[in-house]
Amino acid sequence: MSDAAHPDDGADPLARHRKADGEVNWTAVFLGFGGMVLGQFMAVLDIQIVAASLSQIQAGIGATADEISWVQTSYLLAEVVIIPLTAYLSKMWSTRTVYVWACGAFIVTSVLTGFSTNIEMMIVTRTLQGLAAGAMIPAAFATAMTVFPQERRVTANVVFGLVVTLAPTIGPTLGGHLTDALSWHWLFFINVPIGLVVMFLVSRYADFDRGDPRLGKGVDWLGVGLMTVALLSMQYALEEGASEGWFDDGLILFLTVLAAVTGAGFIWRQLTYRQPIVSLKPFGDRNFALGAVMNFVSGAGLFGGTFILPLFLGQVLAYSAAEVGTTMLVSGLVMFAMAPIAGRMVRALDARIPLVIGFGLTAYGIGLGSHVTADWGFWDFAGLQALRGIGTMTAMIAASQLSVSTLPPSLMKDASGLVNLLRNVGGAVGMALLATVLSHQTAVHLGDLSAAVTSASPAAQDMVEGFTNLMRERGMADPEASANKALGMLMRRQASVMGFADGFAFLALACAAAAVLGIFAKPAKVAPAPAGGH
Known part of the structure; x- marks a missing residue:
């Protein structure tokens, strides 16, 4: 229904969490938000949890070396399609309803994926799992920016930043140990108990908005079709382009042209249709537009760094999966320790300052890899990862905060979907370009x-x-x-x-460019945290 039909909604998403005296029941709010964050962590984690166990999965389902990459690709393709649609679905059915149904679907598809007996079945179930995961990922950020008061949004953003950075970093480590201790099937079965906890918390406590079923009438199906074709074509071309020689391959060339044409058609449709499936209004805000670019680059830095370092450790230094996981764990530990410090920096300073510092440190840390040799050991990589971890966490929190700092609450859901989409696409572009740089320069x-x-x-x-x-x-x-x-x-x-040294240098230059771009953002003050209480 419309806002008018639900006067308790108004501009106050906490209306249903207020006690008789008007005080907010923050315990219930934190439990609901915590459930959404846990679900988001689970969804992001599943992108990379299979990375260290692909050989075991390949043997278990009888897949070829070329086919097994689709275990990750199918999940990412589905995520990219559903993420921008989540804001519309949440407006139509409410955030809680969409989240609970998505989490239930995620549990079911995780079990089916764990029981897969061939590559065809796994591709189908992983695609469905990715659709469910993509519907869960943007909700936590949108909730953080609308439910919490201004002075608490940076803290919520820190939590969000931890999820986005830690999950893909520790995914291969956790997956490798699960496979060694139990079997590859448990990479997916582990989602069942966690998912049930998430469903309970969200269904019980995350009642923050009401849907408007009238949005189900006049759905922009043409826009949905154009967006789906554009994103799927782009993602496939990025994933497979490097291995197929890019435009030397007829399919990659066709999909690139198709993505450009349908992408332009989708943008035109969203700007002219009376009820757009994805609102592009947030791009009218200068900070969001700049933040979108920086979130794109931070995605490239995060996923690109998680891609290039394990590749070097495995291909050049012949590290085992366990050794790769142990080496990569440094980034996760540093990011975890840095999160509260980065949050205080963003709260205390003009967001542009930690943004520039964060991207600058990321560029310097990754840039150390341009001097890599075959004689590097654990501590050489630890220094690189420590600086990259500090910089990435600071930059990501600052970029997310800056993106929405001057947006009205009514645009937060749309902004959240766009931010997450751009970060994922940035990661895909970063990995594709890195693969090309590595192949060409080698x-x-x-x-x-x-x-x-x-x-x-x-x-x-x-x-x-x-x-x-x-x-x-x-x-x-x-x-x-x-x-x-x-x-x-x-x-x-x-x-x-x-x-590989050239690949590290390329990634460092992209982060350095983002640091310079951050200077042009519009200043936006963050309200100080309350002295005590909730």
């Missing part, structure tokens, strides 16, 4: 190294002679051929290290 460096190993290079000839003597001492049948093979492997490894 090939370039290998060509340079190969060109340097010529008969005119005394150092190269000494190296070949040394390898030949070593192979002769080991009794190889053809020491010269074995020496050339060993030298080729050494060059490929060194070229790979240099390619």
Whole structure:
């Protein structure tokens, strides 16, 4: 129904949590919000929880190496489609109703995914699981920005930032240990008890708004179709483009053009239709527009860093899944410790200051990776991750706060969906570009190294002679051929290290650009926290 039909709603989402004396029952509010945050954590965690266990899942369902990547891709594709629709669904049916139904669907699809016996079944169930997860992800942020008073929104934003940054960081570590201790099936079964707790808390305490069923009439199905085609085409092209040679592949080229055409059509439709499925009004606010770009970059920094470092540890240093997880845990621990400090900074200072500092630290930390060598150990990566963790957490909280700092409450649901969508798309773009940089630069460096190993290079000839003597001492049948093979492997490894160094530098430059962009935001003061009480 409309607001007029529900006078208790008004501008006060806490109306149904007020006692007879007018005081807010904050315990109930925190339990409802906490349930939504826990559900969001679970939904984001499931993106990466399978990362360290793909080989075990592949063996369990009889999938090929090319097919197994769809265990992650199908989930992400579904999430990207449903996230921007969540605001409309919440307005039509209420946040609580949408969340509870989404969580129930997430539990059911998690169980079905755990029981998958082939890759086809897993792709279908993971897609449905992603749809349910995507409907849960934006709700916590929108609730934080509308339910809590101004002075408490930064604290709620800190909680939100922890979820967004910690979940994908610890996902591979948790998944690896679950698989080792039990089996890969429990990567999905673990969602059942957590999901039941979330359903109870949200259904019992998260009564913050009322839906307007009239929005079910005149749904912009053309807009839904255009958006779905645009996002699916874009996401698939980004996910598969690097491995298929980008525009050398006819399908990738077609999908890129299709995404551009349908994306433009979707924007036109939302600007002209009387009842848009996704409101683009938040982009009229300068801070939101700048914050959208910075959330896009923070997504690239977060997911890109989580993508490139494990890849280096596994491919170049040959770390096991457990060793990769242990090394990556540094980021999670630093982010967890940094969250309350970053929250105080954002509350006490002009949001642009922690934004610039955060992106600057992220750029510097990731930039250390441009000096990476095959001899780096745990503590070398720990320093990089510590700086990246501090910077990413600070930048993400500041960017989220800045994005909505000058928006009216009526636009918060739409803004939340857009922020989450842009962060996820930023992560997809970041990983796709990184994969391309790694592939291209590694090939370039290998060509340079190969060109340097010529008969005119005394150092190269000494190296070949040394390898030949070593192979002769080991009794190889053809020491010269074995020496050339060993030298080729050494060059490929060194070229790979240099390619990864370029990848770290590329990611650092993107974060540095975001730091500069943050200067142009409009100042927005945050109300001080209350001295005590709730």
